[in-house]
Every structure is written in structure tokens, then in C-alpha cells.
Amino acid sequence: MRTRRWFLPRSPDLLGLLRAQAQITVEGMQALAAWAHGERGAADRVRDCEHLADERKRELRTALTQAFTTPLEPEDLFELSQGLDGVLNRAKDMVREAEVMDAAPDAAIASMADELAAGTRNLAVALDALAPRAQRDLATGAADEAIHSQRRIEHIYRVSMSALIGSPDLREVAGKRELYRRMVRTGDHLTIVAERVWYAVLKLS
Numbered sequence: 008m009r010t011r012r013w014f015l016p017r018s019p020d021l022l023g024l025l026r027a028q029a030q031i032t033v034e035g036m037q038a039l040a041a042w043a044h045g046e047r048g049a050a051d052r053v054r055d056c057e058h059l060a061d062e063r064k065r066e067l068r069t070a071l072t073q074a075f076t077t078p079l080e081p082e083d084l085f086e087l088s089q090g091l092d093g094v095l096n097r098a099k100d101m102v103r104e105a106e107v108m109d110a111a112p113d114a115a116i117a118s119m120a121d122e123l124a125a126g127t128r129n130l131a132v133a134l135d136a137l138a139p140r141a142q143r144d145l146a147t148g149a150a151d152e153a154i155h156s157q158r159r160i161e162h163i164y165r166v167s168m169s170a171l172i173g174s175p176d177l178r179e180v181a182g183k184r185e186l187y188r189r190m191v192r193t194g195d196h197l198t199i200v201a202e203r204v205w206y207a208v209l210k211l212s
Contacts, residue, residue, distance in 0.1 A: 019070035022078050022138035025088055028063035029131040031056050032091045036120075036127040039098045043112040043120035050102045057099040064088050078138055083207040087134065090200035094127060097193040101186060110182035115167035119160045119190040126156030126197040133204045143208045150201035157194040164191050 035056030042049035067088050071081055079087075105112065112120070129152040136146035164187050171180050 018076060019074055021067065021070055021074060021084055022134070024063060024067040024070055025084060025091075026131070026134055026138075028060050028067065028088055028091055029127075029134050031060040031063060032095050033124075033127050033131050035060065035095045035098060036124040039102065040117070040120040040124040042102060043117040045112070050106070053095075053099055053102050057095050060092065060095050064092050079207050080210060083203065083210070086203050087200060087207070090196060090203055091130070093196040094123075094193060094200065097189065097196060098123070101189040101193065104189060105182075105186055108182045108185070110179075110186060112186070113183065115163055115170075115183075116186055116190060118163050119187070119194070122156040122160045122163070123190070123193055123197065126153040126194065126201075129153040129156070130197065130200050130204070133201070137204075137207065141208065141211050143211065146208055147205055150204040153197050153201040157198045160191055160194040164188075 035053055038049045038052035038056060042053060067084065071077070071084060074081075077084060104110075129149045133146045133149035133153070136142040136149065167187055168184065171183055174180050
């Protein structure tokens, strides 16, 4: 009589894949901050990170179709990955827009980029805290810190927009206003991911 062997379905490390995407996103946002502070070559690093993060996102989506069980709801994993993708995509687009307009980043853009980098690091901390055993207070606390970064970005935006009012150079005003707005929209995506962390934690409760 033959002995039957039972094989468990494949269980890919979904949170590991998400954390890998988050780490590349952190590197991309750090490159954005370096670019905003005038570092040559940093714009190319932003673009390189965006391409690498896209690969990690695709790997996660493929793994989701193969997983028998998931550490979080599949929808939450998908949306967290999608949100991270939105953050880095907007950073890449902002660098490209600055190059097209030949608009160099100023002190306000550098400050906002620093906040974006800090907020993304906090998102990575929040995602790390979701595995292997959820440290819920750490996850939500780090998510809250990411949201605080967005609020500081909005404050810098308001102050900087007010300072532009007195500028006689309309071309400069138009260019800086567009870049400032892109910074705020990138920060909005930080908040989207942070709020999704909260939602995922609530469902674990």
C-alpha cells in the first residue's frame, strides 16, 4: 500500500516582499532629498529606485495570487504596496518636471523633501512592526509620525507660497508653485499609506 504524501500550498513571504518594496522606497526618497539639496546624480537614483520598486511591487502581486494564507488581508497588502508605489512615482515625476522646467530646487523644496524622506522611513518602520508578530502600537505610532511629516510639509508649503507673492519673476513663481504643489501631493500619498496601516492593524484586533 502506497503512503500518500500531503503537500502544503506555497506560502510566500508576502510581508517580506512588502518590506523590500518599502526599503527601496525609502532609498528613493532619500535620493529625492539629496537631489533637493543639490547633489549631482541623485535624480538618476530616484529613477532607478522607482524602477526597482516597480519590480518588487510586481513580485508581491504575483505572490498574492499564489499564497494559500496571508498575514494581512490580501486587499491591505495590495493597497499598502500600491500606496508606496504612488509615493515614489510622484517623487520621480516631480524630478522630471523640475528638469523640464529647468527649475532648481530651493530651500523650501529641500525642507519638504527631508520631511518626505523622514515620513517614508516611518512607513517602513510601521510595516516592519506588522511582522512576524504584529507590534500594533509601534506600527500605528510610526504611521502617525508619517502623517505628522505631511502636516509639516503643508506648513512649509503655506509659508513658501506666501513668500512667492512678492516675487516679480512670474516664470519663477509658476515653476516653484508647481513643484511645491507636487511635494504636497506626494505627502498626501504618505498619509494614504499611513492610514492603511491603521486600517490593517484595526482588522488584526
